[in-house]
Amino acid sequence: YDKKPTLSNISFQLQQGEHLAVLGESGCGKSTLLHLIYGLLQLEEGSILWNDKKLLGPKENLIPGEKNMKLVAQEFNVMPYISVTENIATHLSRQNKEQDEKRVKELLEVVDLVAYKDILVKNLSGGQKQRVAIAKALAEEPRLLLLDEPFSDIDTFQKNKLRRNLYHHLKSKDITCITATHDADEALAFSDVICILKEGTIDAFGKTKTVYNNISSVYQAGFFGEVTVLPSTLFSSEKPSEKLILLPYQLVLSEVKTTLKVQITKQYFKGSHYLIEGKFENEVVYFNASERISQETVYLKLKR
Numbered sequence: 001y002d003k004k005p006t007l008s009n010i011s012f013q014l015q016q017g018e019h020l021a022v023l024g025e026s027g028c029g030k031s032t033l034l035h036l037i038y039g040l041l042q043l044e045e046g047s048i049l050w051n052d053k054k055l056l057g058p059k060e061n062l063i064p065g066e067k068n069m070k071l072v073a074q075e076f077n078v079m080p081y082i083s084v085t086e087n088i089a090t091h092l093s094r095q096n097k098e099q100d101e102k103r104v105k106e107l108l109e110v111v112d113l114v115a116y117k118d119i120l121v122k123n124l125s126g127g128q129k130q131r132v133a134i135a136k137a138l139a140e141e142p143r144l145l146l147l148d149e150p151f152s153d154i155d156t157f158q159k160n161k162l163r164r165n166l167y168h169h170l171k172s173k174d175i176t177c178i179t180a181t182h183d184a185d186e187a188l189a190f191s192d193v194i195c196i197l198k199e200g201t202i203d204a205f206g207k208t209k210t211v212y213n214n215i216s217s218v219y220q221a222g223f224f225g226e227v228t229v230l231p232s233t234l235f236s237s238e239k240p241s242e243k244l245i246l247l248p249y250q251l252v253l254s255e256v257k258t259t260l261k262v263q264i265t266k267q268y269f270k271g272s273h274y275l276i277e278g279k280f281e282n283e284v285v286y287f288n289a290s291e292r293i294s295q296e297t298v299y300l301k302l303k304r
């Protein structure tokens with residue numbers, strides 16, 4: 001955007017049909033990455049290829065936006081004075097009425113707006129408008145869908161259903177998807193590959209499970225839950241220079257004494273379990289327990 005590079009040292013490939021979640025703190029460059037891929041911003045250095053074809057930026061392309069891609073941005077692009085159905089149908093060919101109707105019906109089901117099909121979009125809630133924007137983007141069946149925080153205005157109940165429907169639809173049509181998100185639950189459940197961005201560069205990249213099982217910094221761990229940092233010598237003397245970075249599920253109560261004696265300071269009810277906050281020397285420790293803990297101190301061990 002100005003002299004300081006917003007993104008640097010970014011390099012990765014995706015296969016057709018793969019889902020990538022780009023995780024990163026606010027301002028790290030997630031939207032910028034999506035806008036570059038879509039062609040709204042000009043690359044200063046490097047290149048982006050679609051199959052073997054180099055993608056062009058706004059300086060070379062008169063109408064920005066690649067044909068086989070769709071971007072659903074944070075400020076969603078819907079037409080307020082026409083109905084949900086008409087919004088979705090704007091990009092359809094209109095050569096085969098029956099086929100168009102079938103397609104609109106299918107997309108209304110994906111975004112769960114069948115009951116609102118004849119309502120003017122201006123009368124919908126923010127979350128419902130966001131769903132219209134998603135359906136509109138899918139109407140022409142892109143080969144790559146770019147989603148920029150697509151579920152931010154949608155409540156948890158609707159969000160879970162919408163995400164399941166949407167990602168299932170994308171997989172069934174072999175549509176590649178890149179989602180920029182803060183939501184690690186979404187990244188874990190629905191992506192094949194995760195990219196963690198930090199200050200404009202790749203901090204971790206790989207298959208979702210591999211990234212999750214190889215968390216190597218407090219920044220990375222912070223997306224997935226409360227973080228505990230302990231000296232690695234506590235449980236073994238193998239790598240004394242390294243710190244142990246742990247998520248709550250990785251520490252469990254021990255019935256016998258261990259080197260990790262924790263004083264309980266707070267307990268948070270989470271529905272299916274309690275998140276327990278405690279103190280070990282000067283470190284704050286977080287772990288999960290199935291019940292509220294009545295003792296003042298407990299011993300913890302690493303989950304096997």
Ligand SMILES: Nc1ncnc2c1ncn2[C@@H]1O[C@H](COP(=O)(O)OP(=O)(O)OP(=O)(O)O)[C@@H](O)[C@H]1O
Nearest residue numbers: 001002006024025026027028029030031032033180
């Ligand atoms: N149009 C712009 N002009 C100048 N700087 C910009 C512009 N858009 C973004 N930036 C800067 O580029 C950096 C990356 O912004 P970007 O919007 O890509 O981050 P993000 O990770 O998507 O953030 P968020 O999660 O808050 O949406 C930020 O420092 C931001 O201030």
